[in-house]
Amino acid sequence: MATLEIRDLHVSVEADNSTKEILKGVDLTVKQGETHAIMGPNGSGKSTLAYSIAGHPKYTITSGTVTLDGEDVLEMSVDERARAGMFLAMQYPVEVPGVSVSNFLRTSATAIRGEAPKLRTWVKEVKTAMETLQMDPAFAERNVNEGFSGGEKKRHEILQLELLKPKIAILDETDSGLDVDALRQVSEGVNRVHASGEVGTLLITHYTRILRYIKPDFVHVFAKGKIVASGGPELADELEAEGYEKYTKGGVTA
Amino acid sequence: MAEAQNIPVGSTTAGTIAVAAESTVATRMSAPPSFDVADFPVPHGREEEWRFTPLERLRGLHDGTAEAGGVLTVEVTAPEGVTVETVDRSDARIGRAGTPVDRVAAQAYSSFEKASVVSVPKEAVLTEPIRIAVHGEGGTAYGHQVVELGAFAEAVVVIDHTGDAVLAANVDFVLGDGAKLTVVSVQDWDDTAVHVSQHNALVGRDASFKSVVVTFGGDLVRLSPLVQYAGTGGEAELFGLYFTDAGQHQEHRLLVDHNTPHCKSNVAYKGALQGDGAHAVWIGDVLIQAAAEGTDTYELNRNLVLTDGARVDSVPNLEIETGEIVGAGHASATGRFDDEQLFYLMSRGIRAEEARRLVVRGFFAELVQQIGLPDVEERLLAKIDAELEASV
Incomplete structure (x- = not known):
């Protein structure tokens, strides 16, 4: 069973000629089949955690470890991490001019699976996945994320999640900016992937709204660069009722 | 009737666009x-x-x-x-x-x-x-x-x-x-x-x-x-x-x-x-x-x-x-084509050089297809790949 282990992770960024530490010792273990929700206020470092694990060059790991089944993730290049089974659904997916969705999906599936998928089954696979997410087939011929609405971008991320079948999926605020219909469709996609039992999910969110559709096994509260509380789904209910205030006020996290 | 569309490039590119002023x-x-x-x-x-x-x-x-x-x-x-x-x-x-x-x-x-x-x-x-x-x-x-x-x-x-x-x-x-x-x-x-x-x-x-x-x-x-x-x-x-x-x-x-x-x-x-x-x-x-x-x-x-x-x-x-x-x-x-695009493609398992090739080939493909001469088209795509390889 695939396990992602994050131990005492410290991460900083360069900003205005100074170094700012954003993650201040994160510990977390995500196993295949589990769903973890990481909840926290804006600026607490949630997205930094997601991007650091994926290997974004902007972030510098100053100490700590991230391993996937014992393999050192931090030693891997961005593409190696993906091929090892990591997936990051981004909050702001990037536009890529000149590359059609269909070409992109096939190229990444080829990279992840180690061989080009057989054309006939592949076409059917993509078509079915798009239908389930209620995406227009014409979508496949558009350039990646170019001119996509917020909802289309997120659906496209979940489409990739379904096709690439990672071991560990990190969903960075996939719910933000979605209307209720899109939120439901996206959540159904995440639940389908979860139902396979093959994926460990790290769901990063600001709002409790998505947890009406996706039921986490574990809920973690993230504040000031680290996890400050962990519990079961009941923790999300508490956050919905009381907000983050208790965790962001000085003293508690110190 | 005339439609001008200009998307300026990122500030670090030093790229510029100028649309002609009133002159003939x-x-x-x-x-x-x-x-x-x-x-x-x-x-x-x-x-x-x-x-x-x-x-x-x-x-x-x-x-x-x-x-x-x-x-x-x-x-x-x-x-x-x-x-x-x-x-x-x-x-x-x-x-x-x-x-x-x-x-x-x-x-x-x-x-x-x-x-x-x-x-x-x-x-x-x-x-x-x-x-x-x-x-x-x-x-x-x-x-x-x-x-x-x-x-x-x-x-x-x-x-x-x-x-x-x-x-x-x-x-x-x-x-x-x-x-x-x-x-x-x-x-x-x-x-x-x-x-x-x-x-x-x-x-x-x-x-x-x-x-x-x-x-x-x-x-x-x-x-x-x-x-x-x-x-x-x-x-x-x-x-x-x-x-x-x-x-x-x-x-x-x-x-x-x-x-x-x-x-x-x-x-x-x-x-x-x-x-x-x-x-x-x-x-x-x-x-x-x-x-x-x-x-x-x-x-x-x-x-x-x-x-x-x-x-x-x-x-x-x-x-x-x-x-x-x-x-x-x-x-x-x-x-x-910037680092964020490269990161996005690589985060899907695509190697850096393949990502670049994907973007450039895609960019030219539509135009190349309009040439209508298969041997010229193939030569062009091969040449584009060679240019890309020479670059890194």
């Missing part, structure tokens, strides 16, 4: 078109038609100091039925397709000694392309090339430029009524070459002219395709593809002169740039004269900046003297 094709020229170099003042670099060109890299082509004496071979391979001649300056077939629009073109016209004339007789439909191999072994040369098609003739001409040269030339394409001509001009020069050339097309009644300009090489390449129509119903399609590397200056200046009613033109140029000092210039002038009712024209320029340090100047310009037209429009945009 005629007012922007230093002098009216002329065959005589003496009619053009020596440019100092601030003239509209020279302001993007590094004059110091023209090796004297612009100021009369470049003396011919280089070694340049022009080899024409043509299928049966095609006449290939080398003629004197006095030959009446020279200079019919268009008049030099700048000093270097006029210098070339004033300085060439022999011209090459390729004639396809009327109604001849060639199944094999005519190949013109221009190869330089260094030094300055002035050239003139004529390709003429009789009425209803059909031909494909592939012009290859290789080696090293400082070349100024004019190339005339004369299409008889109903003729169809496709010209592929590939600038695959060594990185030291300087090539300044005007391509004149005179499109006959109901004739179709398709030009595919492909520029990869050279230190400085500046091409000026000019299209004029000799009768109604003419069509011109002008496609261009350039891959500008570090230190290269590649400039394409198009002028489509709709001087005749009911003609069409479609221009699409795309370029990728990478490396320090890579500079691409695209000027798209379309002139719809008062007499040219029923004109249908569109022009497009797209640039993809792959690295920091590259610069694009793209200036589409549409000048309309009659409202009685079918359509007229233009679009220009420059985008950049």
